[in-house]
Amino acid sequence: AQTVTQSQPEMSVQEAETVTLSCTYDTSESDYYLFWYKQPPSRQMILVIRQEAYKQQNATENRFSVNFQKAAKSFSLKISDSQLGDAAMYFCASGHQGAQKLVFGQGTRLTINP
Amino acid sequence: EAGVTQFPSHSVIEKGQTVTLRCDPISGHDNLYWYRRVMGKEIKFLLHFVKESKQDESGMPNNRFLAERTGGTYSTLKVQPAELEDSGVYFCASSQAGGSASTDTQYFGPGTRLTVL
Structure with missing residues (x-):
């Protein structure tokens, strides 16, 4: 069975700073995919970034990038130049x-301080 | 292109009543999923349709939950009778037909917040 753990229930960062959200996972599968989704307040969940496990290169989408450590089963999300709209x-x-089916972590609430 | 839509956005019912949630996937998406998030906990998978067929219903909590997808378009999730522990946010998602050779991106709806009193 797959499990996903997000150990940070809440995080905050100053606007324009960089923040990293942690995620660890466990799976017995050899071919798997990892995702970060974002749900802003009162809005629907959207995909931020996707990583195929067979790819060694870390995925990047504009200000969002991941640090995929396959051996450590770690998949952290880095947000650079944080903006108020990143609060979610x-x-x-x-x-x-x-x-x-997707297996989710518990979620991390990110606050951006102006 | 319209995204995944869900109706209603909120529902407040009393224990023992029946509630039906509706999900309209993105047009052309064969895969439709239901997930649920109970307050403060992780989002959990309920079931997966491929067109009108139930591909995986391993996450359905009990037989008080009935999901249908007649004609392979929209889907409904009925809870009858509702219990207090059914309160939470019910998400629907859809994805294109990727077959077993890929995991397609799932696009989520805004969710239905169900409160059972």
Whole structure:
């Protein structure tokens, strides 16, 4: 069975600073995928970034990047130049080939201080 | 292109009543998923449709929950009778037909917040 753990229930950062959200996972699958989703207050959840486990290169989407450490089963999200609009609940999730369901972590609430 | 929509956005019912949640996936998406987040806990998978067929319903908590997807378009999730522990946010997501060779990105709806009193 897959498990995903986010050990930081809440994080805060000053606007324009960099913040890293932690995520660890456990899986017995060899071919799996990792995701970070963002849910702003009262808005729907959107995909921030996706990483295929077979890819060694860390995924990057503009100000968002991941540090994927496969051996350590770690998948942290780095947000650079934080903006007020980045304030949201962030969920780490995993899925594996052949099984479409996602397994989520508990979420990290990120606050951006102006 | 319209995203995943869910109705209602909020529902408050009394214990023992019935509630039906609706999800309209992105047009053309064969895969439809239901998830639930109980307050303060992680989002948990309930079930997965491929078109009108239930592909995986391993996350359904008990037989008080019934999901349908007639015609392979929208889906409903009925809770009958509702219990206090059913309170939470119910999310629907959809993805394109990726088959077993890939894990397609799932696009989520805004969720339905269900409160059972």
